[in-house]
Amino acid sequence: MLTCQQLTELVTEYLENRLSFTDRLRFRMHVGMCRHCRAYIDQMRQTVRTLGRLPAEEIPPEVRDALLVQFRNWKRQ
Ligand SMILES: [Zn+2]
Numbered sequence: 001m002l003t004c005q006q007l008t009e010l011v012t013e014y015l016e017n018r019l020s021f022t023d024r025l026r027f028r029m030h031v032g033m034c035r036h037c038r039a040y041i042d043q044m045r046q047t048v049r050t051l052g053r054l055p056a057e058e059i060p061p062e063v064r065d066a067l068l069v070q071f072r073n074w075k076r077q
Pocket residue numbers: 003004007030034036037
């Protein structure tokens with residue numbers, strides 16, 4: 001069983017389909033049982049969707065990183 005901390009570390013890989021089958025399964029199990037992480041992932045998806053509407057080259061890496069940091073902090077609050 002993943003902890004919430006581990007889940008936040010895997011979330012980008014999950015959204016980019018880079019998790020192994022087992023990790024994906026563990027990830028989904030946690031999300032299914034943890035409403036905090038469910039909210040967190042909804043938030044992440046929303047951001048990915050927003051960013052997805054922009055051509056990739058228009059997202060500076062520092063903006064992307066800043067967003068990820070922001071989400072990690074948000075989860076800790
Ligand atoms: Zn959780």
